[in-house]
Amino acid sequence: MPKIQAVEATGRSRSGRGRRVTSSLAEINVVPLVDVMLVLLIIFMVTAPMIQRGVDVNLPVARRATQITGERLFVTIPLAYRQNRLVYLNDDRIRVDVLQERVRQKLETQTDKQVYLRGDGGVEYQELMDVFSRLQDAGVEKVGLVGKLPGEK
Numbered sequence: 001m002p003k004i005q006a007v008e009a010t011g012r013s014r015s016g017r018g019r020r021v022t023s024s025l026a027e028i029n030v031v032p033l034v035d036v037m038l039v040l041l042i043i044f045m046v047t048a049p050m051i052q053r054g055v056d057v058n059l060p061v062a063r064r065a066t067q068i069t070g071e072r073l074f075v076t077i078p079l080a081y082r083q084n085r086l087v088y089l090n091d092d093r094i095r096v097d098v099l100q101e102r103v104r105q106k107l108e109t110q111t112d113k114q115v116y117l118r119g120d121g122g123v124e125y126q127e128l129m130d131v132f133s134r135l136q137d138a139g140v141e142k143v144g145l146v147g148k149l150p151g152e153k
Contacts, residue, residue, distance in 0.1 A: 072116060073090065073106055073115045075089055075116070075117050076088040076118040077128060077131055078120055079120040081127055089106075096130075096134065099138070100138040103135060103138040103139075104138045104139055112142075113141040114142040115135055115142075115143055116146050117143050117146065118146040119131075119145075
């Protein structure tokens, strides 16, 4: 409630009003607080992405291996691949030039476009990557590399 004070009738009064109304500072001014908080919010929004460290990695979850459903499609690269450029699609021996079309035909009806790639231990990395890129050009979404466990024949 505003306080009403009587003003003395001296010549100092500017407007000749007889009463003067003053209010107490019982309310907190929140405008500076909001301004400071908005500035801090902007600072943290700008600096937060810079603080993150590390590399984004899609880590595999291997609690249990799931059974592969449907027909498995294996591509095998034998050691003689360097000389004759022949690979095996399941049990069929084919030239690497027609591999893309044959894989595309086999994967037309499948929803999970996944191929398992097996290579002889003596096959060079570049030859493996050549077949790998041909499989990707054929529309294969996932390529699994098949190896054998220690002690397995």
